[in-house]
Amino acid sequence: EAGVTQFPSHSVIEKGQTVTLRCDPISGHDNLYWYRRVMGKEIKFLLHFVKESKQDESGMPNNRFLAERTGGTYSTLKVQPAELEDSGVYFCASSQDLAASTQYFGPGTRLTVL
């Protein structure tokens, strides 16, 4: 069974540009989570989708971040315009149901904003 995949693995952009990160969850997993790890800090929750609906987006830092999951399959996270403090590793995870099920993490996308 294929795991959670993320694209790209690395992205280097300049401040003010736009970047779109993609996450493909494990097939059949309704729950999809985005996390971010800024260097030297703990990984933080960004948002949670159940199918195509945003269950909780309380962790989204500001309105420069937009997440979508059209059709309830893959998800995208767009940063527009990117700022220096957006640099970090963005992780995606998926799980089958909410009842304390294991979250399977993707390899992450390392974003560097110059």
Add this chain to the structure above:
Amino acid sequence: KNEVEQSPQNLTAQEGEFITINCSYSVGISALHWLQQHPGGGIVSLFMLSSGKKKHGRLIATINIQEKHSSLHITASHPRDSAVYICAVEGSGGGADGLTFGKGTHLIIQP
């Protein structure tokens, strides 16, 4: 909001030593995860615990729900165990708010 504390933050040990990494949290949880991240790599889930103890190879994870504390042990440590170990907890709401992560323990095992 749950507060997750890990200790130590950094640990360097010699190959073969018994390693213990601790995790404490402030609010009741439905599950606790131990995660491993190798440099430049993705996070791998090692254990998910809601009670008691789990063992996988040289890794052992224990949790004490009453004391809100979990430990990750590595027996006969090896340089390939060098990684960041992260504790993460799920809220009693069943994971709808995602995970609360600790800051990680940087483990280096020297040959």
